[in-house]
Amino acid sequence: MVNWAQVFVNSGITGSLYLIGAVGLTLTYGLSKFPNFAHAEFITLGAFFGYIVAEPLGLGLPPSLVVAFLATGLVGLLCYRVIFQPLSKKGATIIHLMVASIALGLVLRYSIGAIWGWEPLYFKTSWPSFDIGMIRITGLWIWLIFVAITLAIIMHLILVHTKIGKAIRATNSNPELALASGINIDRVILVTWFIGAGLAAVAGIFRAANTQIWPMTGWDIILPIFAVAILGGIGNFYGSIVAAFIIGLAENLGVVALMALGLSTSYRIAIAFIILILTLIIRPEGLAMLFRRS
Amino acid sequence: MEEVLLKIEEVSKHFGGVYAVNGISLDITPGKIWGLVGPNGSGKSTLFNTVLGIHKPDEGNIYFKDRCITNLVPHQIYDLGLVYTFQVPRLFQALKVLDNMLVAGRGHQGDKLLFSLFFRKSWQKKEIELAEKAMEILELLKLDHLALSPAGELSGGQRKLLELGKGLMASPTLLLLDEPAAGVNPNLGRSMFERIEDLCQKGLSFFIIEHRLELLFDFAHWVYVMDKGKIVLEGKPQEVAQDPSFFHIYLGDE
Amino acid sequence: MDPLVYVLDFIVLVGIFSIFSLSLNIEFGFAGLANFGKVAFVLIGAYTYTLLSNINVPFYVCLIAGATASAIIGFLVSLPTLKLREDYLAIVVLAFGEILKVIVKSEDWIAGGVWGIPVYPAISVTGSSARLDMVINIALVYFCLFISFFLLQLLANSPYGRVMRAIREDEVAAEALGKNRAKYRAQVFALGSAIAGLGGGLYAQYLQFIDPYMFAPMLTFTIWIMVLLGGPGNNWGALLGAGLVQLFDRGANIVKDYLTLPIDPSNLQYIIYGILIILVLLYRPQGLLKESQVKTKAMESIFNGRGFAKNRRG
Numbered sequence: 001m002v003n004w005a006q007v008f009v010n011s012g013i014t015g016s017l018y019l020i021g022a023v024g025l026t027l028t029y030g031l032s033k034f035p036n037f038a039h040a041e042f043i044t045l046g047a048f049f050g051y052i053v054a055e056p057l058g059l060g061l062p063p064s065l066v067v068a069f070l071a072t073g074l075v076g077l078l079c080y081r082v083i084f085q086p087l088s089k090k091g092a093t094i095i096h097l098m099v100a101s102i103a104l105g106l107v108l109r110y111s112i113g114a115i116w117g118w119e120p121l122y123f124k125t126s127w128p129s130f131d132i133g134m135i136r137i138t139g140l141w142i143w144l145i146f147v148a149i150t151l152a153i154i155m156h157l158i159l160v161h162t163k164i165g166k167a168i169r170a171t172n173s174n175p176e177l178a179l180a181s182g183i184n185i186d187r188v189i190l191v192t193w194f195i196g197a198g199l200a201a202v203a204g205i206f207r208a209a210n211t212q213i214w215p216m217t218g219w220d221i222i223l224p225i226f227a228v229a230i231l232g233g234i235g236n237f238y239g240s241i242v243a244a245f246i247i248g249l250a251e252n253l254g255v256v257a258l259m260a261l262g263l264s265t266s267y268r269i270a271i272a273f274i275i276l277i278l279t280l281i282i283r284p285e286g287l288a289m290l291f292r293r294s
Numbered sequence: 295m296e297e298v299l300l301k302i303e304e305v306s307k308h309f310g311g312v313y314a315v316n317g318i319s320l321d322i323t324p325g326k327i328w329g330l331v332g333p334n335g336s337g338k339s340t341l342f343n344t345v346l347g348i349h350k351p352d353e354g355n356i357y358f359k360d361r362c363i364t365n366l367v368p369h370q371i372y373d374l375g376l377v378y379t380f381q382v383p384r385l386f387q388a389l390k391v392l393d394n395m396l397v398a399g400r401g402h403q404g405d406k407l408l409f410s411l412f413f414r415k416s417w418q419k420k421e422i423e424l425a426e427k428a429m430e431i432l433e434l435l436k437l438d439h440l441a442l443s444p445a446g447e448l449s450g451g452q453r454k455l456l457e458l459g460k461g462l463m464a465s466p467t468l469l470l471l472d473e474p475a476a477g478v479n480p481n482l483g484r485s486m487f488e489r490i491e492d493l494c495q496k497g498l499s500f501f502i503i504e505h506r507l508e509l510l511f512d513f514a515h516w517v518y519v520m521d522k523g524k525i526v527l528e529g530k531p532q533e534v535a536q537d538p539s540f541f542h543i544y545l546g547d548e
Numbered sequence: 549m550d551p552l553v554y555v556l557d558f559i560v561l562v563g564i565f566s567i568f569s570l571s572l573n574i575e576f577g578f579a580g581l582a583n584f585g586k587v588a589f590v591l592i593g594a595y596t597y598t599l600l601s602n603i604n605v606p607f608y609v610c611l612i613a614g615a616t617a618s619a620i621i622g623f624l625v626s627l628p629t630l631k632l633r634e635d636y637l638a639i640v641v642l643a644f645g646e647i648l649k650v651i652v653k654s655e656d657w658i659a660g661g662v663w664g665i666p667v668y669p670a671i672s673v674t675g676s677s678a679r680l681d682m683v684i685n686i687a688l689v690y691f692c693l694f695i696s697f698f699l700l701q702l703l704a705n706s707p708y709g710r711v712m713r714a715i716r717e718d719e720v721a722a723e724a725l726g727k728n729r730a731k732y733r734a735q736v737f738a739l740g741s742a743i744a745g746l747g748g749g750l751y752a753q754y755l756q757f758i759d760p761y762m763f764a765p766m767l768t769f770t771i772w773i774m775v776l777l778g779g780p781g782n783n784w785g786a787l788l789g790a791g792l793v794q795l796f797d798r799g800a801n802i803v804k805d806y807l808t809l810p811i812d813p814s815n816l817q818y819i820i821y822g823i824l825i826i827l828v829l830l831y832r833p834q835g836l837l838k839e840s841q842v843k844t845k846a847m848e849s850i851f852n853g854r855g856f857a858k859n860r861r862g
Binding site: 034035037083086087090092093094095096098099100102103104105106107109110111113114223226227230263264266267269270273276277280281284 | 576580582584628629632633634635636638639640642643644646647650651653654769772776811812815816818819821822823825826829830833
């Protein structure tokens with residue numbers, strides 16, 4: 001007896017998490033032309049920054065989100081400035097940049113491990129849960145969906161109505177033309193990395209609040225997040241929104257299937273993997289075709 | 295009826311709604327030097343890239359030696375004898391100049407995995423043959439003294455020459471050259487074209503994009519003029535040069 | 549521990565890791581493929597060896613089977629990305645490694661799941677001492693290393709090696725000159741995986757026990773450091789890198805035991821690895837030993853014949 005309504009709601013929750021986590025990755029990937037594997041560590045950092053604000057300081061969720069966003073955004077921006085930008089200028093290839101991002105991830109992950117240790121930590125806030133008909137939902141999840149929708153709308157407004165947003169879109173689709181039009185590409189890239197890391201941090205807090213805070217927090221969900229970025233089309237904001245919910249739905253349906261087949265639910269990450277492979281075989285550009293951004 | 299080597303039939307290619315190549319049709323028959331000229335942005339390189347399989351045409355078909363090559367990929371097209379050199383030279387920078395040439399060589403058994411490991415004697419002779427041919431071409435292009443230097447160390451003009459060298463090395467039936475004389479000093483450019491003429495008499499066919507009209511027009515048998523993706527003029531070089539619309543095309547209609 | 553055994557242990561591990569390093573070198577150093585999931589193919593080789601040897605299959609068959617299994621799976625994993633840009637391969641292989649770990653952990657019936665499984669050594673002499681066991685292992689491992697190195701050098705110094713490098717430098721240009729890059733990528737990836745699988749089998753029989761936790765992504769990264777540090781595209785560099793990293797690892801372990809540091813040494817070690825890689829990429833991306841050039845007998849004879857020896861550079 002499957003509670004389909006619950007499955008559907010869970011899909012929305014998973015999708016919201018992946019949305020927030022993947023937007024940052026897809027934007028930096030599209031702009032800087034390489035997948036930043038340290039994105040996982042931005043997620044983890046966010047969780048830890050959030051933890052510091054929420055627990056010892058006891059300030060609760062909203063300030064955690066804001067502080068984590070800003071602090072991690074800054075870290076992301078610095079990482080780009082200190083590592084990836086110099087490498088690019090020296091003619092580093094995509095592979096070099098990817099390797100550098102893995103190395104960066106290592107440094108961040110083990111620094112976090114050195115500071116906070118490898119034992120899991122937990123947010124102590126308890127969230128009330130609500131039963132609406134057949135559906136059970138907690139306050140935390142409501143927050144997650146609310147934040148996801150709000151951030152998506154804000155990003156959309158930024159991309160469409162602000163100068164920097166238009167610059168990001170222009171640089172993404174045609175860097176030479178953007179440069180020729182007088183857009184300060186360097187600034188666009190820095191802003192994108194800042195926002196990207198910041199959003200990762202927000203995802204990190206929600207993921208950690210739902211499970212645990214430890215140095216692998218980001219790495220635990222990085223595979224589905226990469227799948228979202230690729231399915232949505234690298235660099236494509238709107239595509240990643242749709243992809244996030246598709247994968248959220250697929251995963252939750254997949255869990256139902258796994259349980260019905262008597263298989264371990266840790267195979268749930270295989271679902272994102274299968275979608276990733278299928279996307280690459282059938283249509284490597286992902287959903288980008290459906291969203292022609294001017 | 296002369297056999298047609300390369301047949302381009304109503305080929306169009308667009309990028310994001312802009313037609314770079316718009317309904318081009320032309321025939322290339324063997325044993326001649328064919329020219330393709332036109333202002334910047336008229337779609338000449340895109341046409342060549344589409345013929346070679348780097349882009350897939352949105353409309354139309356391409357035939358080489360009566361085989362439809364519209365949907366083939368570059369390495370298959372090379373196998374048929376159609377070779378292209380890039381406008382901006384694409385060299386293997388970390389490899390020596392001689393190695394760059396050897397990669398272009400055709401029919402080398404040593405390229406295959408098993409042969410390279412276990413049947414080494416079988417390709418050593420071919421390797422020597424190809425190396426000698428490569429050195430001949432390099433001498434022609436006055437690059438022989440750089441044979442053992444990394445390709446990345448070459449100057450701009452030398453790179454163009456090496457790019458041409460790779461094309462010649464590939465023993466093509468038809469060689470598409472994209473601005474071979476650009477950035478090359480005038481005397482060398484002229485002797486380059488003289489060699490091309492020699493090779494043409496020996497059976498190689500050439501289809502050449504060139505901006506150095508004074509060179510191309512002295513050697514080409516027939517010239518196509520492209521503007522904004524279409525062929526707007528064609529004929530023997532003297533006829534084309536004397537056509538009143540020719541200069542308007544080049545200066546751009548305002 | 550007997551100091552001699554300690555040194556012999558070091559020698560064995562350098563040998564095994566040299567095999568891993570060579571396997572990545574051919575993929576990345578020569579062909580420009582980014583394999584971020586190398587550990588998965590080591591794992592396949594290790595588990596294949598283990599399962600077969602536990603049903604008394606002779607060790608050399610087990611090793612070959614491990615290499616073959618890795619090659620086949622490597623080929624399959626690379627299939628979806630053969631015609632795509634190199635970052636796609638990196639993502640897919642990385643993801644595959646994660647999935648593989650989940651499978652091994654969850655399916656206890658394969659090989660003890662998270663509890664692991666013991667492995668019989670390839671050659672055991674009854675009543676032998678620890679030292680003799682070590683020497684036997686050194687012989688076995690270095691024999692395999694020698695064969696692998698020899699084959700890979702043959703490959704590097706051949707037209708195939710030339711084409712591999714060409715595809716790495718500019719795959720569009722290589723395609724335009726008739727080289728089917730999808731085919732070359734698939735072959736190189738299968739070969740690299742085979743060698744990794746061979747190393748995995750040797751690793752398993754040496755440690756006499758394997759569990760999924762031994763095949764962590766850190767192993768992949770350690771192998772990358774070896775290749776990057778030693779010099780990508782140079783098989784000697786791969787060996788050098790393996791030696792240096794093992795040395796550093798040993799040094800770190802000694803430091804851990806004898807020095808108290810403000811930061812837990814196991815964390816610090818990986819932080820240093822990460823920083824080291826970034827510095828190498830920024831300031832010496834070609835590594836310690838420069839990339840090797842194609843040297844075939846045929847070319848050598850031409851140069852000597854034409855008196856190139858005088859003008860030769862590089």
